[in-house]
């Protein structure tokens with residue numbers, strides 16, 4: 001049976017953002033093509049069990065969540081603009097994560113079979129809730145980032161470094177500045193200090209491709225840097241335009257194409273970074 005549950009018009013959440021857990025009036029109707037599995041997943045995990053207000057045509061196209069080409073059906077929900085951006089970002093996050101796994105499988109695994117990549121912070125769908133802790137105090141206890149790389153010798157695994165994933169439409173070569181929220185750089189610094197392990201930052205370039213009425217995401221390139229090099233290339237810290245958040249701005253030359261990451265592994269650059277970290281912890285911003 002296809003998923004065709006509907007939010008009732010007499011529900012207290014009619015004209016309210018489906019993702020906001022507490023009632024937040026939202027009269028904006030958002031449209032997305034989703035496969036049934038993802039429509040159910042979004043309803044349960046992000047939309048507080050509130051089903052769409054409408055299911056429309058089914059076509060063969062790309063699902064707006066899992067990014068797969070299959071039968072996708074138009075769904076409408078009331079969702080506020082802020083939350084809708086979060087929802088649209090899920091597809092991109094799945095593709096970016098896939099890009100790192102694929103890179104590892106295709107380019108690292110054969111030369112370094114003892115290095116094991118595991119995803120620690122897999123993309124999670126979630127409703128909108130207020131955060132308790134301030135970000136800075138969270139950074140002081142945080143111990144995991146997106147990926148952890150361990151070295152396996154005789155079935156014993158030793159953690160070597162973390163990888164934090166950033167994704168966006170920008171190409172490092174064409175950027176004038178690489179932007180990273182201070183919250184995010186503090187998370188990276190906190191984890192490096194707390195675990196005494198260096199952190200590499202991967203930037204995955206994502207592009208939308210259109211198969212109207214659907215659209216999908218592809219990853220086209222990856223660049224990398226490490227947290228020491230990134231911080232050394234910080235040009236400024238500024239308020240983000242129109243927002244309260246602060247962001248750091250970095251020279252894009254901090255990054256190198258991903259094909260040079262193999263050399264970093266060959267010379268065990270992570271061990272040198274670790275030594276630096278043991279000598280002097282990084283400072284939160």
Ligand SMILES: [Zn+2]
Pocket residue numbers: 034035036037038039063064065066067068
């Ligand atoms: Zn799907």
Ligand SMILES: [Zn+2]
Pocket residue numbers: 017018019020024079080081082083084128
């Ligand atoms: Zn919302």
